[in-house]
Amino acid sequence: MKKVVIIGGGIAGMTAGILLQKAGFQTEIYEKNAIAGGQCTGWKRDGYMIDNCIHWLTGTREGSALHELWKEIGALGDTVELYEKPSFFTARLNGETLTFWRDKERTRRELLALSPEDEKEINKLMDYVKLAETMTVPVEKPFDAMNPLDFIKLGMSMKEMGKLMKEYGKMDIRELALRFRHPLIRHAIVDYMPEGYQAYAFLVSYATVTGGNGDIPKGGSLEMAIRIAKKYQEQGGVLYTNTAVSKVLLDGKRAKGILLENGKSVDADYIVCACDTDYTFRALLPDSYMPKALRRLYEEREHYPVGSGFQVAYAVDGAFPELTGTQVFSCDKFRVGSRTVQRMSIQAYDYEPSFAPEGKMILQSNFTQSEADYTYWEALYADKEAYEQQKKETARKALERVETEFAFLKGKLRILDIWTPITYTRYCNSYKGAYMSFVTTKQAKSVTVPGTIKGLENVLLASQWLMGPGGLPTAAAMGKFAAWRIIKKG
Ligand SMILES: Cc1cc2nc3c(=O)[nH]c(=O)nc-3n(C[C@H](O)[C@H](O)[C@H](O)COP(=O)(O)OP(=O)(O)OC[C@H]3O[C@@H](n4cnc5c(N)ncnc54)[C@H](O)[C@@H]3O)c2cc1C
Incomplete structure (x- = not known):
């Protein structure tokens, strides 16, 4: 049985671990913190729970590959109740309020009542939010492993998104806001997302709520992370917490194992680096191994900011x-x-x-x-x-x-x-200090970095950093892709 060592027990690392266990590999996750989950976490203070992740979990609606992946790793399932978000958020200004409701016709009415002079832009925005509800996150297999038929299928499933990108694909949220005259609407559009985000990101994010595809699993972020960790252990995976890794041990074109901060070393047939990619190539592996496509993102700070x-x-x-x-x-x-x-x-x-x-x-x-x-x-x-x-x-x-x-x-x-x-x-x-990946500004090309490393045949990357703007679905997808590559190699 081949052994895979996974560095980092976040959502990406645990997803890779669960899928590899199911495919018959022996895996171990090494996590530096006392609990698994990484950024998907929460903590107790004085009788209160500080939930520090899920504002919306894309993929809560049934019928998508992402939803199936959430179920497979134990994030969602029959016993997990969902909290149906009634709204995306509310913006307030000078005594007036505007809420982006789950019910998009209610939002449309509210916007029109607030600013009849913006009628044309309001109707356009809300029509395109409806189109954005069809957006799916492709999680079947890595993009570089897709064949022409896969791309045709993906293109068909993203048909409506193409229309949306045509209309809103070349502007950022600030420019979208300026299409409206009413000051509250202008504020609202830039209120919720960090600067630099493209306009379509606002529509797609809001559409996850209107489409019932961005709800919150009851119990919140920490409970979801604990459920996934439990699933991993139930599959036979071994999770070491409070165990930081200090290096990947190389031997020519292969890695032979890892060195822990406590001085012990662990042998492995495959290594998955499932932590921050900047840290991976600063601390765990020589910087010269960083994939070119990833290096470009770190170098072009203006085009790929982080928040x-x-x-x-x-x-x-x-x-x-x-x-x-x-x-x-x-x-x-x-x-x-x-x-x-x-x-x-x-x-x-x-x-x-x-x-x-x-x-x-x-x-x-x-x-x-x-x-x-x-x-x-x-x-x-x-x-x-x-x-x-x-x-x-x-x-x-x-x-x-x-x-x-x-x-x-x-x-x-x-x-x-x-x-x-x-x-x-x-x-x-x-x-x-970023907890999402790179923001792709309108001047930049979208971010997807393959999780392979040139010159190292048995080391894979699995992290939200491989695809902007990151987030939980990206982390899970990148974990799945790392597992997919290892399973294929055998
Ligand atoms: C406030 C906040 C709100 C968010 N809201 C949302 C949201 O609403 N929806 C959404 O989809 N996403 C949201 N996110 C983003 C989401 O949490 C992340 O995208 C996701 O958790 C990243 O997962 P990951 O596995 O790629 O990375 P990480 O979570 O960073 O996991 C990497 C793991 O590696 C470990 N590690 C690092 N170095 C070492 C080492 N040397 N040895 C061993 N282990 C190591 C880390 O401790 C960590 O556990 C939010 C995040 C935050 C903080």
Whole structure:
């Protein structure tokens, strides 16, 4: 029986592990943290659960290959209830509100009532959101292994997406916003996604909600990660937690195993590097092995930016039904990292009663952070006291602004936790604190990097970084593709 060692117990690594176990390989996952899941996680603070991943899980609607993959790895299944998101988010400005509802006709009506003069653009946007509902994530096999027939099938399934790309494929979210005259609509379109995202990403993301394909598994992110880890172990996989890998051991054109940080070495027939790709080629393998296509993305920083977050979790003394979903609002200017912010958000986790003690609730704010912001926090982190101080000061200002916007919360909020882009680097060795992959700007070509390494025949990559903009479906797909290549080789 051939042995596969997988470095990283995130969604990509666990997906590869489950599929390889099922195909008769003996696998071991080495994970540096105390629990598997990687970025798909959550943690307890003072009786509250801070859920830190799934805002929507693409693939919750039955009938797609991605849905089947989620079921196969235990993320979804008959016993997993789904929370049907009633809305994508709500934007607020000058006393007016606009919600992007699950019911897209309701959104259309709300938009038209708000701004009749934008009728043409509103109707176009909403018609194209309907087309975007047909979008599927191809997870059958790696793109470089697809034959002409596979491409024809893919092209047919993406027919409607072609129309959408024709209309919105050459603009970013800022340009999409400028198609509208009403200030609230303009704000709303840029409110939810980091700058640089292309316009179609807004439509596709919203369409996962309207199409019932982006719901949230009950129990949230951590429970989903635990279910997948359990599935892996049930298949006979061995998961080592608190076990960081320091190197892949090479022997000519092959890898013979891995070296753990504790000094032990482990032999293997195949190695899957299922962690951050920048870290892989900085720490685990010589940089010269980085695939050219991937190197280009790291070099062209302007065209392929990455983002992270400055995040605050607040315990709320009370439960307020009006605080459902995600709400974005204007606030007094303040600095978060190196940027000045005047719009901010709060997300309520009211859909999961177990996330807060009875009669209370938990809210979170997430401020988008760029690479420049990462540099700011990184420099500050050299002096831990100054870093902690700045975190607290920034979170205090955020809390004040939430209380200003939602006056009924005055005196009822308490900061539970604060985390920055540095947290992601510490926790998952993430490049610039990013928790999604590269943003493909409109000037750039879309990102897909094969998970093979030239010159190393038995080392594979499996990570969200291989396909922009990353996310859970990409991680699972890349895990599946690594397994597919190994199974094919035998
Ligand atoms: C706040 C937030 C919100 C998000 N929202 C969504 C969402 O709504 N929908 C969505 O689809 N996605 C979302 N994501 C993104 C999603 O979490 C990631 O895309 C996905 O989890 C990445 O999986 P991965 O396996 O590629 O990488 P990772 O999760 O980074 O896994 C890599 C693993 O490798 C481990 N590792 C690193 N170095 C070593 C080493 N030397 N030795 C051993 N182990 C090592 C890490 O600890 C980690 O567990 C969100 C993420 C965050 C943080």
